[in-house]
Amino acid sequence: MPHVEPIAREAIADPELAELVERCEKLGVPDALFPLILARVPGYAKAILRAMLMSHESGNVDHRLKEIVRVQLARFAGDRYFSALRSKRAQAAGLDEATVDAGSGDYDDDPRFTEAEKLALRYSDQMFLDPGKVDTAFYDELKKHYTEAQIMELGAFIALHYGMQVFMRTLDASPLAAGKASGAR
Amino acid sequence: MDEGINKYQTSPNFTPAEKIALRYADLMATDPEAIDAAFYDELRKHYSEEEIVELGTYIGFNIGYHTFFGTLKFYPMFSPDGRLVSQEESARLYGAAPASLVGAGAD
Numbered sequence: 001m002p003h004v005e006p007i008a009r010e011a012i013a014d015p016e017l018a019e020l021v022e023r024c025e026k027l028g029v030p031d032a033l034f035p036l037i038l039a040r041v042p043g044y045a046k047a048i049l050r051a052m053l054m055s056h057e058s059g060n061v062d063h064r065l066k067e068i069v070r071v072q073l074a075r076f077a078g079d080r081y082f083s084a085l086r087s088k089r090a091q092a093a094g095l096d097e098a099t100v101d102a103g104s105g106d107y108d109d110d111p112r113f114t115e116a117e118k119l120a121l122r123y124s125d126q127m128f129l130d131p132g133k134v135d136t137a138f139y140d141e142l143k144k145h146y147t148e149a150q151i152m153e154l155g156a157f158i159a160l161h162y163g164m165q166v167f168m169r170t171l172d173a174s175p176l177a178a179g180k181a182s183g184a185r
Numbered sequence: 186m187d188e189g190i191n192k193y194q195t196s197p198n199f200t201p202a203e204k205i206a207l208r209y210a211d212l213m214a215t216d217p218e219a220i221d222a223a224f225y226d227e228l229r230k231h232y233s234e235e236e237i238v239e240l241g242t243y244i245g246f247n248i249g250y251h252t253f254f255g256t257l258k259f260y261p262m263f264s265p266d267g268r269l270v271s272q273e274e275s276a277r278l279y280g281a282a283p284a285s286l287v288g289a290g291a292d
Contacts, residue, residue: 003225004234004241040238048242078217127252134256155253163249166213167241170220 002173006036014042020049028088029056029070031176034081034168052164055157056087061150063087064095065117066157068103069124073162075104076128079169082161116145124158202231210244 009032012018021035030052038045056066067090074082086100102110107121119142126133142151188196193207205228212219228237260275270278 003222004237037238038242040235041242044239044242048246127256131252131256136258139256155257156250159249159253160246161249162252163245163247164242165245166217166248167245170213170217170241171225172222 002033002037002171004037004040004171006033007039009036012036012039012042014046017042017046017049020046020053023053024049026088027053027057029067029085030082031085033173033176034164037171037173048160048164051160055153055160057089059150059153059157060147061120061153061157064090064093064099065120066154067095068100068117069120069154069158070161071100072104072121073124073128073158074165076125077162077165077169079165081168081171081173081175082165084175119145120154123154124162127155127158128162205231206240209240210247213241213244214248 009018009021012021017035017039021032021039024030024035025032035045035049038048056070057063067087071083071086087095099112102112103121107113108118110118113121123134123138123142126138139151146154188198189207193199193204193211199207209220209224209228212224225237228240232240260272260279262269262275264270264275264278
């Protein structure tokens with residue numbers, strides 16, 4: 001069990017929070033475990049889950065690309081929980097495991113990614129590994145491929161998901177269902 | 186404020202509960218491997234499960250967003266005395282290179 005245990009689903013009194021947990025399960029990221037841990041603080045849980053879902057499902061950056069970015073970050077964070085989860089929507093749209101793995105590997109030389117996709121992967125890669133490299137020139141390069149709105153969408157997505165992955169890593173949590181674990185550690 | 190960042194472990198200005206909260210933030214950013222079952226047991230001596238989740242998510246959120254904000258190179262809109270200032274002046278006032286958490290307080 002994680003260092004902080006989830007509450008029972010039946011203990012959620014707030015219907016809005018219960019619906020958010022269901023939406024998370026429907027997407028697959030996160031599964032019910034993370035929301036039920038967060039549900040110990042219902043106000044936080046609603047705000048964070050809503051933001052996680054919105055940042056992943058909405059916007060104008062391809063959902064599959066954001067899913068590859070998210071897994072790359074989870075592996076970098078050493079979080080086996082979020083590393084092992086997969087967006088069902090991204091999978092239904094054709095995202096396969098080889099492409100997910102490629103996004104965490106030598107993506108710069110991988111022909112399956114466009115220049116715009118490689119730059120997005122470098123954005124998440126460098127953000128926490130070497131943020132000094134995400135400088136004015138880097139943002140100028142991003143602007144050749146993305147609108148300012150898309151850059152904010154990507155940046156905020158990266159920041160939120162990495163932050164929650166770092167927290168979840170410390171809880172030593174694993175996904176509820178045995179799936180295609182991705183070797184976070 | 187500075188003591189809470191730089192020497193919280195030895196400062197007399199913080200309670201043991203405050204020190205372990207600061208250590209939680211420090212380690213999550215610099216050495217998450219050190220936050221193990223024993224660390225959570227220690228946290229439970231001072232905080233409820235609800236408070237621990239509140240602290241943990243707050244810390245994770247701030248680690249994520251402050252790193253992102255750092256890459257955007259923006260500065261506070263107002264000077265310490267309340268004047269609306271340009272970003273160039275604000276950078277001069279607050280420093281072009283914000284102090285980084287280097288784990289010094291955990292020593």
